[in-house]
Amino acid sequence: MPYQVREVLAELGLDRSAQCQMVADFLAKKLVWMLEKMLLTRYFEENAEELYTRGLVHGTMHLSIGMEASPVGSIAAIEPDDYIIHHHRGHGHTIAKGADITLMMAEFIGKEAGYCKGRGGSIHIADIDGGNLGATGIVGSGLPTSVGIGLALQMQKSDRVLLSFFGDGAANIGEFHESLNMASVWKLPIVFICDNNQYGMSMPAEKSMNIRHVAERASAYGIPGVTVDGNDVLAVHHAVKKAVDRARSGEGISLVENLTYRWRGHSKSDRNLYRTAEEIKEWRQNDPIVRFARLLIECRVITQAEFDQFDKKCKDAITQATEIAATFPEPDPRNMELEVYAP
């Protein structure tokens, strides 16, 4: 059985007073920033799904609906000129890192104006100028590349750090071990973050590894490892911030595991044969956005009316981005060979 929501909350959940204390530690602006990025991610993906269902998208997509707190809480813990590298389920990471949603939508529907000129699609979304070094489509492939990014930052004596995101499935590839080992030996400025949504396509994490938490593997590399309630954006932020501080001070890597759940199937072909409707329903009631909005209202950061207004603003922004992106021209198939090699 995958984790039940009450198990996660019992084991990892923070009580209300701790949460309110955390809220008090933030500027209201930052809290609203997190809410905005989560809402934009949710609406971006719902929109993407709708476009797909209407047959307007060529290719596939990997939705992270229900997982938004993990990328947003993590990326809230770094500065704008820090770096991220992530994976195929990377819309939330890209939005949180500051991507323009119109250019993202343009990439999703394969337009020349998109971030990757329609060559990469949503599975390879990257915003290089924004420090988003890209989504890799092969599970875990960003892990070894992270070692090099961290190595360059260290050799260039930069004070920047890298957040390297991967999933629970990636925790079992050989490159995971090679990368965390090498990066730990060299004390690179990297935080490895597991967006653990509990399934590698259909394979439950519990059947893929003989330990309860991915973070337990940290001990094999002599580094801190922590598992947090991945649907609590502030808990995620707290854990990642600690790891970022450690990375920035030259002490080396950490492993943070955000325990969450994907509501949708792995990709377009998924019929959810490997899990029950009850399980999905239970996790849908643990919506990271609803939880965070409720907390902000309870802690009087925003009112319900302000939230409703804000929610509508985010939804409208995505609708508008989609409309604009649709008007962009298609890429030209001639001379693609000239783009393969750098001059």
Add this chain to the structure above:
Amino acid sequence: MSSDKPEREITYLDAVREAMTQEMRNDPRVFLLGEDVGVYGGAFGASRGMLEEFGAERVRDTPISEAAIAGAATGAAIMGLRPIFEIMFMDFVAISMNQLVNQAAKMRFMFGGKVSVPLVMRTPAGSGTGAAAQHSQSLEAWFVASPGIKVVAPSTPYDAKGLLVSAIRDNNPVVFMEHKLLYRTKGPVPEELYSIPLQKAEIKRPGRHLTVIAISIMVPRALEAAEILAKEGIEIEVVDPRSLKPLDKQTITDSVTKTGRLLIVHEAPVTGGFGGELAAVVAGGEAFDRLDAPIRRLAGRDIPIPYNRGLERAAVPQVEDIVAVARELATQGR
């Protein structure tokens, strides 16, 4: 260079080291990483003495982790450094393939041209040392089939230095194949820094009866064969592509247009080998009409490299094989 001063001769191995060393002195972004490249000086000695000059950060020993080594080079390259990594035996690159072929090769294209990946993978390749099936392969065909990667295979000390300098300065991933049996060969190499462009084949010996395109170790073997056949009045033109991708198709086409006959020689197994591509370039191009005989390929047999000395020798083309096939081809239909 003044003509009264004898040209300096160094080994291919020394030429590789000199290219790395001079480029590292010139450009602080260049660094070397790999298994045993530091204190040990590299399994074949290519980086001997470099740790002392450049220190452990720029001549960086790694754990035995070929995937992470390739990843470390890829990530460092997209961040503006210019890594050279050594894969101790080309066979081990199978472990690095995902990073090389799926990340390094594709990142530029799939991210819309916004990054470049200036790295060099140096790797000892080829058989002839009794190292058996897992330490003897020539895997250029894997890489020429991967858009985004360049492939270079020098056959002389002069070419090794000049091409490695170009590979390091290139803004793309370059696979640099060093044949183990060439490491000890000596030849004239200028001390000063020079570079050889990557898409420039060289005619190593002119001739009019037959073109032999030879790759890597097969270049000196073809030259030896040419020497033997010259005594019989058969003049072979030996063409060394030097860089397989990008490929200098013009020099090849011009040579075959002149001789009308083509023999392709490489060490990698014949099936799916680069020779097929070379044959297609000639057969599909303007030289086709000038062919007086079928294009022939002489390549490694379709087997893993065996251990036993006699078997190993029989697995890949030797000088006598080139002599026999070249003689037959040069006289066919005359």
